């Protein structure tokens with residue numbers, strides 16, 4: 225299956241990257257076409273639960289294909305795996321109605337979802353200060369007001385999971401809840417796109433007194449940070465697997481380039497300083513991969529994976545940035561131009577050190593946990 229997914233990504237998805245990156249109707253139509261092709265090939269929704277219409281691979285099994293699937297940033301969306309986090313969250317924590325209505329349709333690719341935690345005026349690393357509020361009405365429904373930004377895929381989403389304060393005051397870690405909001409609800413508005421290093425896909429949204437049915441609360445009232453933590457642990461690990469695939473792609477391009485390009489003193493690969501780029505990149509790739517698979521094993525076994533995921537996230541983000549930077553360097557100007565995927569891969573590597581929690585958050589959180597083990 226890994227070989228089949230690898231071929232699909234290289235032969236069908238990568239040639240469409242330019243159209244997919246540009247967004248808009250042509251991008252959406254291309255994505256739908258890729259979904260159909262993936263379904264025909266039997267590689268749609270590989271890690272999603274079989275009872276909902278996915279292939280039901282365990283995380284450990286899926287990890288074997290996630291690297292090659294993620295070699296293109298569009299791979300997980302093209303093959304339906306990007307739906308995993310929303311589907312699992314709604315399936316495990318949604319009310320009977322939410323569980324009945326949405327996870328199967330998401331798995332089938334009929335609906336799209338996004339997840340909105342981050343706010344402009346609040347440290348993303350400290351959600352206890354969240355300003356978005358949800359107030360319960362006499363009939364049990366909720367009125368949600370606030371703004372969120374850098375929300376991936378918000379413009380095309382049918383469903384938005386929003387983190388909001390339902391009780392308590394800023395700085396309380398309790399009192400935060402998750403609510404599922406259909407994007408066609410009155411008062412929901414996509415405000416603007418926020419290009420990241422020049423590329424779209426992230427959006428600012430506004431919730432202006434949006435009414436949400438009472439049974440669209442996800443999990444218990446006040447349980448948002450527990451559910452978000454579960455989602456983020458898995459989400460970060462999946463991203464790490466995909467970043468390894470992207471770094472491997474940059475590494476392959478680098479090696480092909482240094483062997484193919486030659487001057488009067490022979491091929492670029494004959495220069496020791498170029499060999500150092502190759503060595504350091506390979507070392508970064510090979511030392512990161514086992515860390516990520518350790519996190520996969522820990523999560524799949526249902527064990528506490530905070531340390532493993534924190535180590536993997538920081539290592540994989542740094543590694544992707546380092547390998548793509550080296551690949552750009554040996555390509556010279558061509559590495560910054562439009563003819564290779566290196567600028568896009570480098571952009572992902574840079575953003576990787578901030579999204580899903582910046583490096584500093586993981587470094588301090590891992591160190592604190594480790595030091596607690598030495599407390600006498």
Ligand SMILES: Cc1cc2nc3c(=O)[nH]c(=O)nc-3n(C[C@H](O)[C@H](O)[C@H](O)COP(=O)(O)OP(=O)(O)OC[C@H]3O[C@@H](n4cnc5c(N)ncnc54)[C@H](O)[C@@H]3O)c2cc1C
Pocket residue numbers: 338339340341342343346347348349350373374375376420426575578579580581582583584585588
């Ligand atoms: C491409 C992309 C996609 C994203 N997608 C989503 C999405 O779909 N949904 C969503 O809700 N959010 C999303 N985000 C937002 C992302 O999760 C936040 O940017 C991230 O959590 C950091 O929060 P912040 O931007 O508020 O940075 P801040 O919390 O303001 O941190 C800024 C900097 O301050 C320092 N810092 C912060 N906290 C600490 C600390 N505890 N210790 C030491 N230093 C610290 C770090 O240098 C950090 O980079 C996305 C962001 C990007 C770039």
